[in-house]
Amino acid sequence: MNIKEASLLDLPEIAKLFDEYRQFYKQKSDLKGAEKFIEERILKQESKIYLLMDGSTCCGFTQLYPIFTSLSMKRAWILNDLFVRLEHRKKxxxxxxxxxxAELARETRAKYIQLSTAFDNRIAQKLYESIGFVKDEEFIYYTWVV
Incomplete structure (x- = not known):
């Protein structure tokens, strides 16, 4: 398996993966909407998307969004989406x-990468912690839904 940065040429495959990812989180399938959303992110350079490849087959992806930290006056990244198809997991x-x-964060001299996961997603938590992510014990995050 190898990893490559996604481009518009990969759009049909990314859209399928993204739609599967959303369905995993109990969203209704919307392949056309997924394709439009991903296309906009790529065209507007609003995110970085990496594809996990097994030969010519897309097996998974991650999507990161750039943010900035005012106190450190540096870039940071939100690892917003991470998905590997079921048949390609545990590899x-x-x-x-x-x-x-992490390589992207180092290259862009980012302060940190931030991610979130469900409280009951113990497998993901174990993976993140084994890589060096630490659970935030200092701040409480709130969300305001528009």
Whole structure:
């Protein structure tokens, strides 16, 4: 397996993966919407998307969004989406995708990478912690839904 940065040429495959990812989180399938959303992110350079490849087959992806930290006056990254198809799990693909995001963070001299996961997603938590992510014990995060 190898990892490559996604481009518009990969759009049909990324859209399928993204739609599967959303369905995993109980969203209704919307392949057309997924394609439009990903296309906009790529065209507007609003995110970085990396694809996990097994030969010519897309097995997974990660999508990161740039943010900035005012106190450090540096860039940071939100690892917003991480997905590996069920049949390709437990082969190190998720770890490889996260390591690729760490490479991006180092290249862009970012202060940190931030991610969130469900309280009951123990498998993901174990993976993140094994890579060096630490659970935030200092801040409480709130969300305001528009």
């Amino acid at each position: 190190g693909g998720g770890r490889a995708l996260i390591e690729k995001t």
